[in-house]
Amino acid sequence: NAGVTQTPKFQVLKTGQSMTLQCAQDMNHNSMYWYRQDPGMGLRLIYYSASEGTTDKGEVPNGYNVSRLNKREFSLRLESAAPSQTSVYFCASSERLHLTRQGATGELFFGEGSRLTVL
Amino acid sequence: RKEVEQDPGPFNVPEGATVAFNCTYSNSASQSFFWYRQDCRKEPKLLMSVYSSGNEDGRFTAQLNRASQYISLLIRDSKLSDSATYLCVVIRGSGGYQKVTFGTGTKLQVIP
Numbered sequence: 001n002a003g004v005t006q007t008p009k010f011q012v013l014k015t016g017q018s019m020t021l022q023c024a025q026d027m028n029h030n031s032m033y034w035y036r037q038d039p040g041m042g043l044r045l046i047y048y049s050a051s052e053g054t055t056d057k058g059e060v061p062n063g064y065n066v067s068r069l070n071k072r073e074f075s076l077r078l079e080s081a082a083p084s085q086t087s088v089y090f091c092a093s094s095e096r097l098h099l100t101r102q103g104a105t106g107e108l109f110f111g112e113g114s115r116l117t118v119l
Numbered sequence: 120r121k122e123v124e125q126d127p128g129p130f131n132v133p134e135g136a137t138v139a140f141n142c143t144y145s146n147s148a149s150q151s152f153f154w155y156r157q158d159c160r161k162e163p164k165l166l167m168s169v170y171s172s173g174n175e176d177g178r179f180t181a182q183l184n185r186a187s188q189y190i191s192l193l194i195r196d197s198k199l200s201d202s203a204t205y206l207c208v209v210i211r212g213s214g215g216y217q218k219v220t221f222g223t224g225t226k227l228q229v230i231p
Contacts, residue, residue: 042123042206043163043221090162107153108219110162 002026006091006111013081013118021076021114023091031094032074033058033108034066036087043090049074081118089114120145123209125222133230136197140225142207143189151210152183152190156203157224163206166192197229 006023013019025032034046045058049068063085065077074093078085091111125142132138144152152169167174169181169190180193190209194201207222 040127040223042223045219107165108163110164112162113160 004091004093004109004111006089006114008114009112010115011117013078013116015082015118017081018077018079019081019116020078021089021091021116022073023075023111024073025091025093025109026072027093027095027109028071029093029095029109030071032068033092033094034064034074034076035090035092036060037090037113038087046076046089078116081116083118085116086118087116089116122146123207123220123222125205125207125225127223127225129226129228131228131230132197134197134199136229137193137195138197138227139191139193140205140207140227141189141191142209142222142225143187144207144209144220145188146209146211147185147188149188149209149211152181153208153210154179154181154190154192155206155208155221157206158203163221166205194227197227199229199231202227202229 004025030051033048035043037043044060046060046064047058047066049055052071055066055068067075090113092108094108123144154166155163156166157163167176167181169183171183173182178195182191204224204226206224209220211218
């Protein structure tokens with residue numbers, strides 16, 4: 001069971017370079033997310049996609065763009081990388097947005113993470 | 120004030136011990152609560168949901184105190200394999216998007 005697959009796992013960039021993080025899920029989930037995790041900050045939402053064809057900003061969207069290519073794939077692009085974007089990036093998916101009605105699990109399935117260093 | 124706060128630890132406990140973590144949240148409109156587990160350099164994984172009445176899953180017990188706005192996680196008979204960081208997750212909102220806030224995590228180290 002692949003679950004959520006993200007690539008690359010490691011990347012070193014120079015300031016100003018661009019790159020795209022790829023994410024794919026095989027669970028037929030509607031909702032997908034990109035988070036970044038920094039020491040002492042917890043996981044912070046960059047962008048999310050409630051369903052195929054829609055994307056919305058999260059808490060920390062500046063410097064990033066996303067594309068929901070199809071139901072399976074959700075990519076994150078850094079157009080001009082900055083040292084402040086050094087972080088661990090996690091893609092995640094869920095069956096639906098975290099509905100709070102009884103029965104919603106709130107379960108997010110995460111990829112293994114992408115460690116990005118911007119010099 | 121952070122929306123979700125956790126003691127970062129580390130909590131160093133011997134095997135077999137009982138350990139408890141708390142997580143406080145600032146917004147009384149928060150509706151759903153979860154504990155996730157994150158192993159070192161790995162992705163977070165759902166450990167358990169937290170229900171108002173409290174819930175138990177084997178050695179793990181989660182409780183919610185809405186009046187004082189905190190959730191807790193109790194681990195009994197700690198195992199070496201319980202060593203990890205435990206993330207508190209709080210969800211609030213309604214409609215199309217519910218805001219999901221992760222705590223920074225509490226690190227647990229179980230010592231032989």
